[in-house]
Amino acid sequence: MATFIQNSIRDYEDPKRKYEEDVLVLDEVDDVYKLILHNDDIHTFDEVINALIEICNHDLLQAEQCTMLVHYKGKCTVKTGSMDLLKPMHEKLIARSLTSEIV
Numbered sequence: 001m002a003t004f005i006q007n008s009i010r011d012y013e014d015p016k017r018k019y020e021e022d023v024l025v026l027d028e029v030d031d032v033y034k035l036i037l038h039n040d041d042i043h044t045f046d047e048v049i050n051a052l053i054e055i056c057n058h059d060l061l062q063a064e065q066c067t068m069l070v071h072y073k074g075k076c077t078v079k080t081g082s083m084d085l086l087k088p089m090h091e092k093l094i095a096r097s098l099t100s101e102i103v
Contacts (some may be wrong), residue, residue: 034081035086038099039070052078055092
């Protein structure tokens with residue numbers, strides 16, 4: 001048994017196989033922004049849900065959950081992505097008098 005352990009240690013210190021390791025390097029990091037919707041006392045739940053479905057392409061369940069978070073937490077990240085993706089959505093939410101920001 002001692003011979004087996006010694007062989008294992010020796011094999012570990014001087015392995016017969018040499019391994020190459022490939023490392024993936026990101027040359028360019030795409031910035032990820034957040035579109036945050038804030039609570040207000042003006043819009044109904046249905047208005048906010050419909051806006052999230054129409055503007056942010058949420059399904060009904062996602063829109064309802066985000067609306068509840070906005071109501072109870074004061075704000076919610078409703079979409080993430082590039083500035084090019086989020087800016088038109090932000091402008092459309094603002095056009096409906098909803099309060100949003102991109103961070």
